């Protein structure tokens with residue numbers, strides 16, 4: 445798949461933007477295991493202007509990332525247009541506009557998925573961002589909020605100049621529950637000329653196969669890769685030799701280059717718990733990790749646990 449100057453592989457896999465999860469270390473690992481593109485956590489266009497320091501740590505990248513996409517959110521077209529010109533985002537290859545976030549604190553500001561109820565403003569924002577950059581611009585949206593208007597919304601994205609779209613086929617009310625609607629994904633794919641990235645519930649080979657049957661041009665993966673960045677290699681059927689402990693250690697080493705230990709030990713715990721999910725005796729290992737207050741001691745617990753996996 446080629447989108448302007450972005451050269452994805454034939455069946456591109458993209459790491460989803462996940463606030464509090466898609467950090468620089470995790471994006472590095474996903475890329476190492478074959479993700480063609482990675483997306484930052486959502487970045488507030490307003491914060492980028494008024495408090496760029498708050499955003500800076502989310503825009504860290506490493507050279508391992510192949511196609512680097514920054515996701516922005518906001519409801520003011522001028523802030524959104526300015527955001528993609530921010531020096532913080534200079535190193536990114538493409539920009540994604542968040543029009544799907546269901547979080548109440550985002551929606552009440554008329555941002556994220558609230559824009560699905562205001563198609564005129566959504567279009568204005570896409571046009572403003574497009575006019576502000578020569579790099580490819582995409583939109584990520586859901587099935588709808590007040591009504592399931594995803595087909596009309598998808599068409600609007602295309603007509604407003606989006607270079608591609610990512611469709612998470614759940615309504616806002618669903619949050620992350622229920623099943624992603626792959627028929628809806630197929631219908632969006634059938635309706636648009638621009639590439640469509642399908643998103644929702646791809647966690648293994650079987651779900652990946654179902655998603656590909658919708659005809660999408662690429663697949664975005666979020667939760668399925670938590671604690672399992674090697675999922676990208678498995679889905680690409682690429683043989684990558686790796687040791688799980690080295691993967692976790694690398695995640696931490698990258699974050700240690702940028703963050704203070706006291707912050708990191710609180711932040712990294714959820715990732716460590718995810719890394720321990722499928723282990724034998726997972727419950728007792730997770731309990732030990734949850735009560736361990738030192739990153740190196742947590743690493744020792746995981747090293748021992750991984751060594752007992754066969």
Ligand SMILES: Cc1cc2nc3c(=O)[nH]c(=O)nc-3n(C[C@H](O)[C@H](O)[C@H](O)COP(=O)(O)O)c2cc1C
Pocket residue numbers: 460461462463464465484485486515542544545584612620643644645646664665666667668
């Ligand atoms: C913890 C978490 C944080 C998320 N943050 C974002 C975000 O910042 N921007 C966004 O567009 N979607 C966000 N999402 C939604 C995911 O990108 C994705 O659309 C959703 O999880 C469905 O894909 P999956 O089934 O592969 O996880 C988030 C999801 C989770 C679980």
